[in-house]
Amino acid sequence: MDYKNPSLIVNSSEIKPGSITWKSPSNLALVKYWGKHGLQLPRNPSISFTLSEAFTQTSLEYAAKTDASQEIQLDFYFDGEENEVFKTKLLKFLVSITEIFPFLKQLHLTIRSSNSFPHSSGIASSASSMSALALCLCSLEEKLFGTLKGDTAFDKKASFVSRLGSGSACRSVYAEFGLWGAMGEVEGSSDMFAIAYTEKIDPVFKTFHDAILISSAGEKGVSSRAGHGLMEGNPYAELRYTQARQHMHQLLSAMEMGDLERFGHIVENEALTLHALMMTSNPSYILLKPDTLHIIEKVRKYRKETGHPVYFSLDAGPNIHLLYPDAIKTSIVQFIENELVQHCENGRWISDKVGQGPEQL
Ligand code: PMV
Numbered sequence: 001m002d003y004k005n006p007s008l009i010v011n012s013s014e015i016k017p018g019s020i021t022w023k024s025p026s027n028l029a030l031v032k033y034w035g036k037h038g039l040q041l042p043r044n045p046s047i048s049f050t051l052s053e054a055f056t057q058t059s060l061e062y063a064a065k066t067d068a069s070q071e072i073q074l075d076f077y078f079d080g081e082e083n084e085v086f087k088t089k090l091l092k093f094l095v096s097i098t099e100i101f102p103f104l105k106q107l108h109l110t111i112r113s114s115n116s117f118p119h120s121s122g123i124a125s126s127a128s129s130m131s132a133l134a135l136c137l138c139s140l141e142e143k144l145f146g147t148l149k150g151d152t153a154f155d156k157k158a159s160f161v162s163r164l165g166s167g168s169a170c171r172s173v174y175a176e177f178g179l180w181g182a183m184g185e186v187e188g189s190s191d192m193f194a195i196a197y198t199e200k201i202d203p204v205f206k207t208f209h210d211a212i213l214i215s216s217a218g219e220k221g222v223s224s225r226a227g228h229g230l231m232e233g234n235p236y237a238e239l240r241y242t243q244a245r246q247h248m249h250q251l252l253s254a255m256e257m258g259d260l261e262r263f264g265h266i267v268e269n270e271a272l273t274l275h276a277l278m279m280t281s282n283p284s285y286i287l288l289k290p291d292t293l294h295i296i297e298k299v300r301k302y303r304k305e306t307g308h309p310v311y312f313s314l315d316a317g318p319n320i321h322l323l324y325p326d327a328i329k330t331s332i333v334q335f336i337e338n339e340l341v342q343h344c345e346n347g348r349w350i351s352d353k354v355g356q357g358p359e360q361l
Contacts, residue, residue: 001192003160004099010064010144012106017063020139024132024358026054026123027172028210028313028321030267031247032274033180035231035240040167041191043231044244045181047251048171049210049323052355054117056128060136061110072098073108080114090133093165100161101137103144111136117350123212124315126224130165131172134158135358159193167228170194175357176206183248202258205354207326211336212350215291215343216318222278222285224316230281240277244270260325264311267323271314278316289318291343296320298339308332326353 027048035043065073072094076087090111098104113132117123138158142148148157155173163170163180171178171194179186180194188195198206231237247266254262278285292314299312299322310324310332322340324332333351341347 001160002100003157005147006099006102008102008141008145008147010103010106012064015062015064015107015144017061018143019059019061020136020143021057021059021361022132022135022139022358023055023057023361024128024135024172025051025355026056026117026125026128027051027168027178028315028323029168029171030263030270030313031244031251032270033167034228034274034277035234035237036167036228040163042167042181043237044241045179045183045186045189045248046168046171046244047177047179047197047248048168049208050172050174050176050178050355050357051210051352053350053352054115054123054128054212056113056115056125056132057361058111058113058129058132058136060133060140061112062107062140065106065108070105072104075108075110077110077112078114080112086113097137097161097164101141103141104137118217123319123350124168124224124317126166127169127172130169131158131162131358134161134165134169135173135360137161139360155196156193159195163193166224173358174198176354177201181248183245185249186252197252200252200256202255204258204260204325204327205255205263208354209322209324209326209329209332210352210354211322211324211332212352213295213320213322213336213340213344214348214350215295215320215345216289217345217348220287220317222287227278227281227316230283231277234277234281236277236280240273243273260309264309264323267311267313271312274316275314287317288314292318292320294343295340298343302335302339306331310335 029048033046135158148154159170159173174196177197178194179197183189251266313321
């Protein structure tokens with residue numbers, strides 16, 4: 001499946017200018033996608049919480065082009081200002097998907113994008129931004145051709161296109177939990193796109209909060225792209241892909257049973273494994289900071305002392321994602337304020353939670 005469709009060409013004289021806007025969230029992987037092949041295909045399946053407060057809002061304005069050139073015409077604004085660096089990246093991506101959306105070459109596009117979270121807050125913006133863009137493109141296709149009727153067809157294609165922009169972005173298209181990667185035991189699962197995975201999950205997980213503790217807001221020293229690439233020579237790679245499959249199997253069962261302890265054990269192991277893989281790459285690198293480790297120690301101690309089901313996760317960066325069910329919110333916010341903010345840069349942390357997925361505005 002590649003969604004190439006040469007018939008998606010418009011009659012330029014009939015196009016009325018218009019605009020489409022989507023708001024799409026970031027997501028946090030519980031079992032991590034780390035290592036890829038081919039065109040952004042995952043080496044192992046992964047599952048994530050869709051977030052609520054960390055999102056990108058993107059609007060796509062379109063009009064017929066006034067000349068017959070075959071190049072995509074793009075103006076790009078980030079936070080209201082023209083941004084040449086982002087524009088160049090975006091244009092490259094749009095050019096790479098013109099066989100999927102051939103009509104892009106016939107239009108003048110103006111894309112305006114902004115994030116709900118501060119720049120350099122350590123939240124990966126690629127998942128929210130690429131999914132927001134993919135949703136706009138699919139809405140445009142549907143508006144011009146009526147080819148994506150029905151939620152399933154629309155979501156699948158939006159997830160597929162998001163994946164081409166940034167692998168993890170394909171999971172952001174769905175409410176609550178997104179599962180990406182073919183797994184025999186999950187019907188409809190695929191390496192090509194993510195699927196919604198909500199039915200077999202105990203309701204307690206739908207109440208989960210994700211407190212993002214910004215232990216360092218600086219730019220990452222090594223990009224995710226480079227990190228995925230280094231997995232190719234990593235001596236533990238094959239073992240890791242086997243482990244990830246086992247973790248998926250175990251995590252899905254723990255989430256179905258509402259087993260918080262088993263959930264937390266796997267999620268923390270996944271986070272540390274991700275960083276262990278970075279440390280064992282060649283060249284090796286470390287994204288964790290001393291404050292990341294202080295927070296981890298405190299979370300484990302607090303859990304032991306109180307018995308509260310609070311667990312940490314990490315993305316490809318130093319910031320802690322503190323995961324806990326709504327029932328213990330008051331205690332955990334107190335714990336963060338009393339013991340953890342001192343390890344956050346300028347005391348910054350963002351209160352997020354499992355969210356309801358993208359929204360067209
Ligand atoms: O989507 P990418 O290529 O930026 O990869 C992101 C990978 C992690 O965020 C570290 C893990 C994941 O599954 O989201």
